[in-house]
Amino acid sequence: MPTIIDASQFDKNLNSFAHQGPTEVGRICYFISSNQLYKLTEINLIDPGDEIDTCVTIHLVNHQSGDDDVMALRVDELYDDGNTESSIIITLLRESNETLNRLVGRIALRKYSLLNYANEYESAPQVAAVKVEREYQQRGIITASYLSLLNWYDYLVSDDYQTVSGAKIWANSLSVRADVQIYDGANECFCGILGPSAIGNDGFKPWCSEPLTNLHSWAPNLLQDQPQKFIVLVLSREFSPEVGYAKPFLRIGP
Incomplete structure (x- = not known):
């Protein structure tokens, strides 16, 4: 099950990229958050040295120091005119200079095998690590x-070890916007949907914590007294809202 660890045990240098081998740029997606435009870029690692095979970079689009308010006002204006998120993003891209994009975060992914709703095994991306620059957190x-x-993906699986703030993204922020499903890897089945206080709809508590972890900000969410292996949280495209705008992807070569 996801284990909450102290934030001091997780520290990544955003400017450092562990994989030094060849990479292949894959798909691109844009989204709006806090009235700013962000870009996701899928980077596939060729012959990775460990289980992490994909890195997703997060860039703030058209970043110019002191201009965040200008972008925010433009987004408000476009929403007030009744535009959808995707149409706003397309408009903003026409007006933006992407040479000014700023790297603000990364998500590392590895593969996780689950039994999907069609009773077929599927390889889904699992979050392995996340880092966002401090000034862009919250x-x-x-x-x-x-x-x-x-x-891009039918499913997204939670990481096995999370800081309190990382766990709260699944327990609080995501669970109010989508059906966060509890998956039992040992029995290969979905076994509930996450509800208030980080409890499944059947009363199951999917999180545990390591000893001496500072859990002050985890309240009022609850934890499992007896840790259970192979429990993860899953987002699925079928039970989540449509967010962002994905650029059409054309793969070149075989």
Whole structure:
């Protein structure tokens, strides 16, 4: 089950990229969060040295120091005119200079095998690590990123170890926007939907914590007293809102 760890145990340098081998740029998606435009880029790692095989970069589009308010006002104006998120994004892209994009976060993914609703095994991306620059935290970027990734993937699986803030993204932010499903990897089945206080609709509590972890900000969410292996949280495209705008993807070569 997802285990909450102290934030001091998780620290990644955003400017450092562990994989030094060749990569292939894949799909691109844009989304709006806190009235700013962000870009997700899928980077496939060729011959990765470990289980992480995909990195998703998060860029703030058209970043110019002091101009966040200008973008926010433009987004408000377009929403007030009745535009959809996708049409707003297309308009903003026409007006933006992407050479000014700023890297603000990364999501590392590995493969996870689950038995889907069609009773077929499917390889789904599982979150392995996440990092957002401190000044861009608490802006809903990761929540919107996870939902936007469903433009590419049928499922997104939670990481096995999370900080309190990372766990709260699934327990609080995502669960009010989508059906966050509880998946039992040992029995290969979906076994509930996450509800208030981080409890499944059948009363199951999917999170546990390591000893001495500072859990002050986890309340009023609850934890499992007896840790159970192979429990993860899952987002599915079928039970999540449509978020963001995915650029048409044309793969070149075989």
